Amino acid sequence: MSRAIARVARAGVATLAASAALVLGLAAPAAAHDYVVDSTPSDGATITALPEAWTVTANNPLLTLEGNDGAFAIVVTDADGLYYGDGCVEVTGATMAAPAALGEPGEYAMTFQYVSSDGHTLSETYAFTYAPEGDEPVTEGSTTAPECGGEPAAGAGGDDDARGDGAASDESATVLAGVAWIGGGLLAAAAIATIIVLANRRRPAGD
Numbered sequence: 001m002s003r004a005i006a007r008v009a010r011a012g013v014a015t016l017a018a019s020a021a022l023v024l025g026l027a028a029p030a031a032a033h034d035y036v037v038d039s040t041p042s043d044g045a046t047i048t049a050l051p052e053a054w055t056v057t058a059n060n061p062l063l064t065l066e067g068n069d070g071a072f073a074i075v076v077t078d079a080d081g082l083y084y085g086d087g088c089v090e091v092t093g094a095t096m097a098a099p100a101a102l103g104e105p106g107e108y109a110m111t112f113q114y115v116s117s118d119g120h121t122l123s124e125t126y127a128f129t130y131a132p133e134g135d136e137p138v139t140e141g142s143t144t145a146p147e148c149g150g151e152p153a154a155g156a157g158g159d160d161d162a163r164g165d166g167a168a169s170d171e172s173a174t175v176l177a178g179v180a181w182i183g184g185g186l187l188a189a190a191a192i193a194t195i196i197v198l199a200n201r202r203r204p205a206g207d
Contacts, residue, residue: 034058034116036124037094041110043126048133053097054085054110060117061093071115074098075145079107082141088148101139105130 038057041047054074062072072091076084084101096114108130113123 033118033120033122034060039126041126041128046129046131048131050102050136051100054100055095055097056112056114057095058114062091062096063115063117063119064091068115071113071121072096073113075111077109078103078141082143083145084139084141085146086148087146102130103139103141105132
């Protein structure tokens with residue numbers, strides 16, 4: 001009788017182990033967001049020439065669905081909070097790209113947002129330095145964020161040149177906040193999904 005009970009117990013443990021492995025194997029990919037594997041520029045880089053495009057490449061194809069074009073964004077600003085580029089983003093597979101434009105040499109930031117293959121909207125900001133070694137086209141920065149296909153944004157000039165550091169900081173905060181809330185519905189869904197995942201991880205095993 002003891003041997004029979006032992007065999008049943010071993011079989012039960014093996015079944016539980018197999019079930020746990022299956023559950024963990026299915027849950028791991030669902031909980032893992034995509035991540036950036038390459039970009040132009042990289043975070044903290046110094047670029048010596050204007051590239052053809054700003055690019056961000058993830059480890060999986062980006063999730064492009066009808067109606068979610070606004071969830072993809074690449075916004076470049078300088079230290080004064082001025083915007084550069086036309087606001088257009090093209091997504092191809094795992095890469096999104098935007099035409100590159102910059103003004104004078106100096107410090108810049110590229111803020112980008114994309115939809116991960118698991119449906120979550122992710123965003124980051126990369127700081128970089130522009131130090132051209134040759135003659136490069138100089139674009140006039142804009143005081144307003146560009147919209148793809150919209151009217152050309154007003155350039156910096158006149159009274160804008162006299163803006164204080166406080167105004168520049170306010171505009172930097174505005175662009176980051178604006179990009180962070182692109183595709184608000186997707187962001188809300190991502191927040192809810194995160195709460196569910198954290199709750200499941202913290203739930204006692206006996207519940």
